[in-house]
Amino acid sequence: MPAPMFVGRASEATSASAAQKVDVAVVGAGFAGLYLLHRLRQGGFTTLALDEAGDVGGTWYWNRYPGARCDVQTVDYSYTFDPELDSAWTWSEKYATQPEILRYLDFVADRYDLRRQIRFHTRVTAANWDEAAERWLLTTDNGATVSCRFYIMATGCLSSPKPPEINGVSDFKGEVYFTGRWPHEEVKLVGKRVAVIGTGSSGIQAIPLIAEQADHLTVFQRTPNFVLPAHNGAVPADRVALLQSNRAGYREQARWSLAGVPWPRQMVFSWQLSDAERRERFEKAWAKGDLVYMLSQLWADQGVDVDGNALVAELFREKIRAIVKDPKTAEALSPYDHPVGAKRPCLDTNYYATYNRSNVTLVNLREEPIKSITASGITTDQRTYDVDVIVFATGFDAMTGAVMAVHPIAGRGGKLLSDVWANGPQTYLGLTVAGFPNLFMITGPGSPSVLSNMVVSIEQHVDWIIDRLIAMREAGFTTIEATETAQAGWARHMADCSMLTLHRLANTWYTGANVPGKAQGVMPYTGGVGPYRGICNEVVSRGTLGFRLSGPNVSQQCNDGEVVRLQPDVRLVLNLLADMKLPPIESLGAQGARAFVTELNAGRPAGRLVGEVVDGILLGTDGPLPYRLYRPATPGPHPIVVYFHGGGWVFGDQQSDDPFCRDMCRRSGMIFVSVGYRHAPEHRFPTAAEDGYAAARWIVEHAAELGGMPGSVLVAGWSAGGNIAAVTCQLARDRGGPEISGQLLICPITDCIFDRPSYNENATGYFLTRSLMYWFWDIYCSPADHTDQRVSPLRGKLAGLPPAFVVTCEFDPLRDEGIAYAEALSAVGVPVEQLQAGGHFHASFTMVDVVTTGVAGRARMAEALRRFARLPHNAGQSDEGARPDQKASPPDVRAAAG
């Protein structure tokens, strides 16, 4: 055995003296374990892999049930680390069968001579961190203990089958099979009465083939799934051509894509397409038979917005009704309780059509739950089904099961991983856990893992870990451990990311809901493969951020911190803007800045449909001002919100916050009138303020003509528009009207003090810069006017103002003056609600459909406006973004909006 590459700090544990000593021990010999072994050997590390199975394959070793196949196309479901390997293997089908995938892994193991480093038929029974020796000691049920410097869990996300949780399983006298532990010998089902419990991916693949053999098949379904036909056959020529035209480019694109398969990002939103166009897109996806394509290529809002998703769900249900002849069965097979993609959708061959066979019965467990399993079959609360065979396709204790339940893992101070994870998995990057030095997981909870093409994610994790081990060795470090700060930051980022998708709206194995008593929360990273890869790279480029590194002859290194503090989509927007290397807006001059903003707005997604949009002219103090009115589709009259756009008193117009006004009009059910007030430098202070006030007065006077409720209005505004809204409230109070029943101030300018902390902390890098703010102030008003309440409302009298909802964003220079205004209002008795949005920037809430994580914040704003206008609570809107079972709970500021 070669000498270990890492020199220990203390004498190596006596208990480990008889142990097999290696630099790195790996558990698992599937896709992840095999690549690890290869890279470790290339890196000059001594290594050993342990696997309970009798050979390589991991999940593909165990899951041998009839119909088992991959459901990511084989061109994508392959290793890419070695271009020669990549072209040396040719798949025979679009979706390979389990035996073919196993042959592939066999081929890989032989090609790189990996088996000699694997101890098969071996289960790790305990793993303990030896603090003095700084090594892991692994006890096994076969052969010597193992002492290793690093311990890597390549155990897979879906490898620990969960018990079926049904009474009486052991009473059954017939044959019992689990899809996740299918026998290696042939299972004969011909002429038998077979029951399948479970209709996830495994059940759905197995059911059509079992139906062909069985005398009668009874399927017990608790939750129907969305199922797409695989249209299996030859590997599609277009994908092969794409791959072969530029293999390296194709693979690189996959690495930076959202799901690890190179499809472009959809930019068209559902509401921009007609019914016919949507149907055409859906039919194309149905014919393609590719889950990633179906889940990502229809329209941009299909995976992030409940309405955009509902359109896909209905098209799926139409298909089910068209295929399944018995309407009652078709209805039972139609999912209504979760968005498409929130629960893992499945790929099938003849699944729905199987229910047209005379030897197949579907039992809807929602109508007749299973009471118990008996000696002769399955008893529901309505009847007994006698069967000869029961197949449990009941799934896995996913993501954490294989890491946690398989064996006790004790880290620093003897702390057990199962205790640390009692309330859900805590990790840094899904790779490591604070308190567990030198322990790594491949595709662990907190990484994209099961929401991606696993092979792409496995390669990225393996490469990242081995590169770290090599860098540590070169620098003389022997231990690496995540810090608590970094781990807590990752948990928050995970929660932020979970707002980007609809996974939180379904009870699934993604959230731990399939295992009774398991802590619940979205376990995989939902921010996408490419963004995740970028973050992992950033951790390295920022001095191994969030890790403590130590070694016997070097000083400890700990560059502590959180790698992502921004909301995930804000981070993407800001990165995109940084890549564009735009000149500072203030360097363009007022005209140039206006042209720039107009161009920027032209590239944003179009706003959603509302009942009506009307352009008109109102009469201001010095003459006409344009406005744009957004009317809800519901019958009026509606309360009116007078809205002032952002733009630093210099640019923008009544159309420039169009998507925001549309969104708020829909959510609040109110008329929004966006006012085209005049701008500096042509019209300096106090023109904007006076125009705002005059507009509010005119609109109240003409409320009935506009279709609004008479008597009063509400005001709202963003940025400089928030300033005008706040000022309008003060002027209306002081000048005897109009009556304003509430104010919504989004990131408002409220004061002329420029040294509050947020002005310095967020001076650059977050789009609205300190120097741009200086420029706005200079153009709008002279220093002598700075303290006038009509530009610095924080300096005005605040008592007697209408109730306010004040929104501020963490990464905004204006944050602290917004908070100061809210606190000052509150101090004089004005009812105030604040939304301090963590991780957001100045434009987060107005970049509708770009910054998706702003949705819940806008829902709260709309609800506040409805309260001000004394309209009833609009549950459908304000609860968007909350899990169905948590609808009544008050939204958490961070999780909901920031």
Ligand code: N01
């Ligand atoms: O497991 P599942 P799976 N009584 O958890 C039901 C991957 N995979 O093995 O939904 C009655 O999806 C349960 O009902 P419900 C893929 O990622 C990939 O099928 O909890 N029913 C559900 O219908 C997949 O998502 C491939 O209400 C019970 C089913 O059993 C993941 O593995 C192939 C029950 C379990 O479905 C898991 O798939 C196969 C009970 N007590 C799997 N308990 C590829 O093609 C559970 N159920 C690559």
